[in-house]
Amino acid sequence: MAALHTRLTELLGIEHPIIQEGMGPYRTDHLAAAVSNAGGLGTVSMPGMTQDPDVGARVLREHIEEVATLTERPFAVNVPVGRDASGSVLPVSEAYIRAVIEARTADSALAGQLRVLTTSAGFPGEFRALIRDAGLIHMHKVGATAHAKKAEAAGVDVVIASGYEMGGHTHTSPVHTFVLVPNVTEAVSVPVVLSGGARDGRTLAAALTLGADGVAMGTRFIATEDNTDWHPAYAERILAAREGDDAVFPAVYGPARGLRNAGVQRLLEILDNGELQGDELNRWKDEALIRAQSTGDVDAGIMAAGQVASAISDLVRVAEFVPRMAEEAAEILTRLAAATSPARV
Ligand SMILES: Cc1cc2nc3c(=O)[nH]c(=O)nc-3n(C[C@H](O)[C@H](O)[C@H](O)COP(=O)(O)O)c2cc1C
Incomplete structure (x- = not known):
């Protein structure tokens, strides 16, 4: 079987340059373990941005410990970094960052596996030294080249460049994957991971061609047999x-993309008539998201998903899908290299 070795596989100690990204507020414990067991990098998701910080940190810690019982391979945790009106990092984001570090400090075997912290939304500049000193590999997700440069200058190890077509919280200023990723790979020298619209070996091969060192996906991994934390x-x-x-709607900390349904319609009505506001509105959004995942309320609930949902038509098994995706990308790159070889002219 052809293998793909990149700076990402080297740095993270994984077999295939394929990441399952954070999909909070949903639970992704079984999915994360399945992806790591398949040779990619699974990610534990945060349990919601409207959680009480102590409760949220405890739940995140339980998820981390659960994943460590399901895989012996490396895995990551995602923490979106929100800020309040005065610019301070939200207490819940800080609590999640500290929960990751404490989980590692408390258990050295777990620390060997929980190697990566992926931050997203805002950049946690004030926590950068803490993350580095804790020995974590720091990946940060961006939707703009300027943010990628800023993250690299602050010392992050990997930049995830995610295009506007992505599922979940997307970016205020829309730049799509095919424009963003080569811009970012030209602008920074740390490894870059393409995110937003990836789904198969062709998209992985394309990512490497654009100068990235791997891909990260959310939506594709929802439609897997291993995603047992979610309602079918x-x-x-x-x-x-x-x-x-798909539709883009205002979510907890910026615009988000999901599937158009009665739940999204109801959210737009609530925003229009001002029925709910502030924390109450954010809690309504989080609950609507969680209901879709846990009870299968896919009409009145809200389903985060990317545009790539339109291209996904089969339920796959992660153990087969991840190595097959890497193999397909390697085959494509080999075929293209042969097609351009001087020996043929
Ligand atoms: C259901 C769902 C929930 C998501 N929640 C988060 C989250 O909590 N934190 C985050 O950084 N990104 C979140 N995202 C974005 C993903 O991490 C990832 O960037 C995105 O799914 C990539 O694009 P794709 O959906 O085209 O694969 C979410 C995406 C989905 C589909």
Whole structure:
């Protein structure tokens, strides 16, 4: 079987340059373990930005410990970094960062596996030294080249460049994957991971061609047999989605992309008539998201998903899908290299 070795596989100690990204507020424990066991990098997701910080940190810690019982391979945790009106990092984001560090300090075997912290949304500049000194590999997700440069200057180890077509919280200023990724790979020298719209070996090969060292995906991994933390009705909606079935709506800390349904329609009404505001509104959004995942309320709940949902039509097993995706990318790159070889002219 052809293998793909990149700076990402080297740095993280994984077999395939394929990452399952954080998908909070949903639970992704079994999925993360399945992806890590398949040779990629699974990610534990945060349990919600409207959680009480102490409760949220405790739940995140339980998820981390659960994943460590399901895999012996490396895995990551994702923490979105929100800020309040005065610019301070939200207490819940700080609590999550500290929970990751404390989980490592408390258990050296776990520390060997929990190697990566992926931050997203805002950049946690004031926690950068803490993250580095804790021995974590720091990946940071950006939607703009300027943010990638800023993250590199602050010392992050890997930049995830995620295009506007991504599922979940997306970016205020829309730059799509095919423009963003080569811009970012030209601008920084740390490894870059393409995110937003990846789904198969062709997209992994394309990512490497654009100068990236791997891909990260959210939506593709929802429609997997291993995603046992989620109600199957959610995956069924991903499989049924067609181009144009997605919508961007205001979420907890910026715009988010999901599948258009009655839940999104209801959110737009609430925003329009001002029925709920502030914390109450954010809690409504988090609950609507969690209901879709846990009870399969895919009509009145809210389903975060990317545009790539329109291209996903099969439920796959992670153990087969991840190595097959890497193999397909390697085959494509080998075929293209042969097609351009001087020996043929
Ligand atoms: C259901 C869902 C929930 C998400 N939640 C988060 C999150 O908590 N933190 C985060 O950084 N990104 C979140 N995202 C974005 C993903 O981490 C990832 O960047 C995105 O899914 C990549 O694009 P794709 O959906 O086209 O694969 C979420 C995406 C989805 C689909």
